[in-house]
Amino acid sequence: MMLRRDFLKAMSLATAIAPSVSVGQVFAHEVAVPSVLWLRRGGDEARVDYATEQGYRYVTYLLRDVQARFVGTPDPRLLQLLAWQQAWLAAYGYVMPFKVHSGCRTNSTNSREGGVQNSQHLPDEAGVFRAVDFSTKEVSAEYMGRLAYLAQQGGVGFYNADGFVHNDVGRVRTWRGRAGNRR
Numbered sequence: 001m002m003l004r005r006d007f008l009k010a011m012s013l014a015t016a017i018a019p020s021v022s023v024g025q026v027f028a029h030e031v032a033v034p035s036v037l038w039l040r041r042g043g044d045e046a047r048v049d050y051a052t053e054q055g056y057r058y059v060t061y062l063l064r065d066v067q068a069r070f071v072g073t074p075d076p077r078l079l080q081l082l083a084w085q086q087a088w089l090a091a092y093g094y095v096m097p098f099k100v101h102s103g104c105r106t107n108s109t110n111s112r113e114g115g116v117q118n119s120q121h122l123p124d125e126a127g128v129f130r131a132v133d134f135s136t137k138e139v140s141a142e143y144m145g146r147l148a149y150l151a152q153q154g155g156v157g158f159y160n161a162d163g164f165v166h167n168d169v170g171r172v173r174t175w176r177g178r179a180g181n182r183r
Contacts, residue, residue: 033084040097042066047097050079063103063132067112072104072123075130077169081153082132085167088147094138101133101164120155120168130154131168141165149174 035051041062048055059079064071082098089095105113105121115121120131135141144165145158157166159177166177 033080033087035079035083036086037079037083038086038095038097039063039100041100045097050083062100063129065104065106065109067109068106070104070106072129073127074103074132075128075169077153078130078132078167081148081151081167081169082134084151085144085147089139094136096136096138098134098136101135103132104129120170130170131166133157133159133164133166135164145174 034049035055036047036049037059038047039045039059039062044062046058046062048058050056050059060071060074063074086095086098102113102121104123105115105119107122110119110122121129121133123129134144136144141160141162141164142158145156148156148165148167152172154167154169154172156168156174157177158174159165161178
C-alpha cells in the first residue's frame, strides 16, 4: 500500500503535467501519467501504485465481484483511464478517492444488476474485464462522465440519478442510464 506522502508526491507530479498535455499524448504513451489510484469500496480504501505487483493485486481485489466472490483481471487501459481522471482532477485541486460501485461481474451478478448481455464488466475467457462504475462526493457523475468522454477511450454511461458514472475501454460511445438499466 502506498503511503500518503508518496501519493501526494505522485499527485503533485500529475498536477504539474495534466493541464499541459493533450489527452491523445497520454493515451498514445507519449507522456507518462502516474500509475496511482485512490479507490474506496465498502470498508476498504487504498492509495496504490497499480504498476507494482502488490498494488495491482490490491486493485484487482477492490474491483472484484463482491456478490460472487470472484476476482477478475482489470484491463490495464481501464486503470490508466482512472489514473488519468484522478490526475486531471488533482491538477485542479480535487484529490479524492473514487468510490467503486461495480467492477468485474460474473454472469449471475450482471443479471441481478440489470446489466446487458455483452457488458464490459463481464470477464472474457482470460478473465479480463473492461468496465467500472464509480462515484465521488466532490465531483458530479455528469462531470466525471464528460471527463471520461474527453479521453475517447471507450464507453461512458451517465447514471446521474443514481450518482455514478460507468467507464469502459470498449468502443467509444455514450448513453444515459436509469436505475436497473446498466451496461
